[in-house]
Amino acid sequence: MLIVEELDVNYGGLEILKNINLKIEKREIVALIGANGAGKTTLLNTISGFVKPKNGKIYFEGLDITRLLPHEIVEIGIAHVPEGRRIFPELTVIDNLILGAFPRRARRFVDENLKFVFFLFPRLEERKKQIAKTLSGGEQQMLSIGRGLMSAPKILLLDEISLGLAPVIINSLYKALKIIREKGIAILFVEQNVRKSLEEADRAYILEGGKIVLSDSCHNLKNHHKVKELYFGV
Amino acid sequence: MMDWSVIIMGIMLGGLYALIALGLSLVFGVMKLINVAHGDLIIFATYLSYAFLTYLKLDPIISLVVIAPLMFFLGLMLYLYFFAKTSSEMPEAPLIIAFGISLILQNYHQILWSPMSRGLTTSYSLYSLVFKSIYIPLSYLLNFVVAIVIMLLLHIFLTRTYLGRAIRAASQDLKAAHLMGINTQKVFAFAFAIAMVIAAIAGIFLGLTFPFNPQSGVAFLIIAFGVVIIGGLGSMIGTFLGGVILGLAQTLGGYFLGSASQMLVVYLMVLLILAFKPQGFFGIK
Numbered sequence: 050m051l052i053v054e055e056l057d058v059n060y061g062g063l064e065i066l067k068n069i070n071l072k073i074e075k076r077e078i079v080a081l082i083g084a085n086g087a088g089k090t091t092l093l094n095t096i097s098g099f100v101k102p103k104n105g106k107i108y109f110e111g112l113d114i115t116r117l118l119p120h121e122i123v124e125i126g127i128a129h130v131p132e133g134r135r136i137f138p139e140l141t142v143i144d145n146l147i148l149g150a151f152p153r154r155a156r157r158f159v160d161e162n163l164k165f166v167f168f169l170f171p172r173l174e175e176r177k178k179q180i181a182k183t184l185s186g187g188e189q190q191m192l193s194i195g196r197g198l199m200s201a202p203k204i205l206l207l208d209e210i211s212l213g214l215a216p217v218i219i220n221s222l223y224k225a226l227k228i229i230r231e232k233g234i235a236i237l238f239v240e241q242n243v244r245k246s247l248e249e250a251d252r253a254y255i256l257e258g259g260k261i262v263l264s265d266s267c268h269n270l271k272n273h274h275k276v277k278e279l280y281f282g283v
Numbered sequence: 284m285m286d287w288s289v290i291i292m293g294i295m296l297g298g299l300y301a302l303i304a305l306g307l308s309l310v311f312g313v314m315k316l317i318n319v320a321h322g323d324l325i326i327f328a329t330y331l332s333y334a335f336l337t338y339l340k341l342d343p344i345i346s347l348v349v350i351a352p353l354m355f356f357l358g359l360m361l362y363l364y365f366f367a368k369t370s371s372e373m374p375e376a377p378l379i380i381a382f383g384i385s386l387i388l389q390n391y392h393q394i395l396w397s398p399m400s401r402g403l404t405t406s407y408s409l410y411s412l413v414f415k416s417i418y419i420p421l422s423y424l425l426n427f428v429v430a431i432v433i434m435l436l437l438h439i440f441l442t443r444t445y446l447g448r449a450i451r452a453a454s455q456d457l458k459a460a461h462l463m464g465i466n467t468q469k470v471f472a473f474a475f476a477i478a479m480v481i482a483a484i485a486g487i488f489l490g491l492t493f494p495f496n497p498q499s500g501v502a503f504l505i506i507a508f509g510v511v512i513i514g515g516l517g518s519m520i521g522t523f524l525g526g527v528i529l530g531l532a533q534t535l536g537g538y539f540l541g542s543a544s545q546m547l548v549v550y551l552m553v554l555l556i557l558a559f560k561p562q563g564f565f566g567i568k
Contacts, residue, residue, distance in 0.1 A: 097462065123464030135459035137452045144442075148452050151445060152464035200464060 050075055050235060051096070051127075051204055056105030058088075058095055058259075065091045066259045069105070073204065078226060078236045080246035080267070082280075083256035089239040090132055092256070093206045096237075097129040098122040110203070124152045128202035132209050132239075134193040138182035142173055145181050145192055149199025158201045165232070166195035169225045187218035194222070198229065205229065207238040211245070223249045243280040247271050286538070288418045293534035294527050295423040298430030299492060301526030302485040303503050304510035305434065305519075306478035312517040313454040313474045316366060316377050320384035322504030324479060327388050328354055328486030329495050333401055343403045343487045351483045358479030362472040385500065392497035403490035422491045429488055430523070433481060438519055440477075450474045509553045515563025524565065528552070 051073040058066040066088045073079050081089045094100045096107055098119040107115045114122060123129075128149075137145050146166060150159045167174040170191040176184060181192060190210055197205055207226075211219040226236055226249065240246040246253055247267040255263040255276070263275060270276050307321045318324075331350050335341040361384070369376035402408070410421040441447035453460040453467045460467050489495065489503065506529065514525025529549055536548030556563065 099458070099461070118466075119461040120464045120466045123462065129462050131459065131462060135456050135462070137455045137459065139455055140448070140451060144448055144451075147445075148448050148463050148465075151449060155464075156445075196463070 050110050051237070052106075052108040053092075053096070054106045054108070056092075056095065056107070057103045058091055058100055059103045060091065060100070064259060066095070066102075069261055071254060071261070071264075073235050073237055075203075075235055076230055076233055077252065078230055078238070078250045080250035080253040081237060081239045081256060082243050082246050082253050085241070087256040088259040089256055090208055093129060093208050093237070093239060096122075096206060097127060120152075123200055124154060126154075126201070126203035127206065128197035128200045128204070129206040130193050130197040130208060130210065132212070134189045136181045136184075136189050136192050136196070138180075140181055141177065142179055142181055142184070142192060143177040145196050146173070146177075146199050149196035150201070152200050155199060155201040159199070162199050162201060166198055169198075169228060170195055187214050187222075190214060190218075190222060191225075194225070198234075202234060204235040204237065207236065209239055209241065211240065211242065219245070243276070247276075287416070289534050289538045290531065291417060291419055292423055293531035295419065295427040295530070296492075296534060297523075297527030297530030298427035299423075299485070299488055299526070300506055300510050300529050301523045302426070302430045302433060302481065302488065304507040304514075304522050304526060305437070306481040306485070307504075307507045308511050308514075308516055308522050309437075309478045309481070310475060311511075313450055314366075314471050316370075316381070318381050318478075319378065319504065320381045320388065320500075321478075321482065321507060322502070323385045323388035323392075323500030324354075325482045325486040325489060325503055326392065326495055326497070326500040328483040329403070329490040329499075330392055330396060332403060332487050332490055333396075336403055336405070342405060343491060347484065347487055350487070351480050354479040354483040355476045358476035359472050361479075362475040363468070366475070367468050367471065389497050389500060396497065398496055398498075400494045400496045402494045403487070405491070408491045420492075422488070426488050426492060429484065430526070433484060434519055434523060437477075437481070446470070446473060506549075509549060511563070512553050512561075513556055513563055515565040518563075518565040521563060521565025525563070 053069055053071040056066055056069040057064065069092060081092065083089050091100060095102055098117055102115065106113055109125060109127060114125065137148065146163060147159065150156055150162065172188055173191055173195055176188065181189065184192060194207070194210065210222055230236060247270055250267050252266050253264065253270055254261050263270065263273065265273065303325060307318060310316050310318045328350055332343045332346045335346040336343055365380050366377045369380060408422050412419045412421060412424065441451055449460065449465045449470050452463065453465060453470050457467055509529050510522060510525040513528050514521030532548045532552050533545045537545030540548065
């Protein structure tokens with residue numbers, strides 16, 4: 050459903066991404082792995098329209114979305130949960146969630162999606178009247194993901210959802226991703242923890258210096274000599 | 284014995300001041316733009332109403348039916364074609380443009396209406412209510428009631444509607460607002476247009492209360508800044524109370540020190556608050 054074709058992205062005269070090819074099917078959970086500065090966040094930002102590529106195309110359900118603006122990309126069903134959560138700090142939890150349903154397409158499903166978000170993250174329902182900045186880090190991450198789901202997406206882009214969180218919370222977030230997938234939503238996530246990524250995803254792309262150096266099913270990647278050498282220190 | 288009408292008039296005058304400051308506060312709170320043309324845009328609406336009253340014998344409050352949509356449209360155009368276009372080029376540009384608009388309006392008013400002082404004089408603008416020894420001009424009472432109604436409406440709009448929430452979201456995190464599918468330029472244009480409608484309403488009630496001339500915009504801009512400094516930016520209750528405190532300072536200052544020095548008390552208070560509590564009484568951060 051999402052196809053990235055021969056994508057080159059330059060930023061301030063530097064080549065950040067080179068010849069990226071990537072494909073995600075319905076219900077898939079795909080990980081994007083790489084060191085800091087490998088271009089993972091830039092790739093997500095390019096898909097969601099914040100960064101315009103120099104060359105290459107991005108297709109979503111057969112539609113060329115390369116030149117669409119960020120708010121138009123949300124409208125067609127791509128939700129991006131950004132790095133650092135970026136919740137609206139002065140708004141209540143419920144207002145944050147309702148804003149997630151701003152795209153016209155999503156407004157019809159507000160009640161249904163709200164129910165789903167509260168089913169996934171009951172903590173948010175308990176705290177729905179609270180001002181968002183008073184939530185804990187884990188709750189803010191839940192809110193950020195929940196807000197993304199409110200736009201009734203077909204694909205969810207997640208950027209570093211486990212940053213700075215306790216392992217128990219990280220596990221519960223990834224458990225939630227499995228339930229989200231059951232709704233037919235595809236997931237592309239960026240994660241620094243390679244072991245965790247390979248456990249949670251179906252497939253993974255490994256980025257290095259702006260290029261995809263490896264891509265395969267997580268099962269195969271776990272046993273790949275290069276992955277073992279580079280990331281597991283074997 | 285203290286004359287109670289002074290206190291009541293001060294509070295009611297505060298309503299008008301809050302109304303004058305509300306648009307300035309909204310525009311700054313949402314798009315971080317200090318609209319120094321705000322006072323002149325208010326006076327622009329006052330003169331429009333004056334024209335309707337003089338040539339068509341149209342009541343100023345009824346003329347809002349035409350002036351409010353006109354100001355809304357003007358706000359959209361100003362934002363989309365001047366502020367939005369230039370803010371991407373350099374961050375200072377919108378401020379300079381606002382200065383330009385201010386100068387153009389002042390001179391346009393001067394040419395069209397002469398520097399003479401004028402007023403929106405209607406059958407009720409000079410009418411006063413009398414309860415025992417308390418005496419309140421009807422226009423002051425109107426200011427107060429209208430200010431409360433407008434603030435309630437704005438509050439409901441900002442907290443209950445999609446567009447209102449989008450305006451608040453875009454003011455807190457622009458990128459995240461984009462990610463929600465919000466067209467932030469459109470939302471900002473709309474917020475600016477709403478501020479212009481509030482300016483139009485403020486302009487008409489100002490004209491019913493005070494005489495005005497082509498330079499009045501500057502004086503009322505300073506009052507708007509004073510309200511915002513006292514109340515703190517970005518807080519509706521703060522703006523309202525800031526207006527009331529300013530109004531009281533002016534009428535009490537006038538009562539005790541004579542009307543020549545009534546504004547002195549106001550400016551001194553603003554100065555003291557800037558020195559000791561620069562975030563205002565209710566401001567965020």
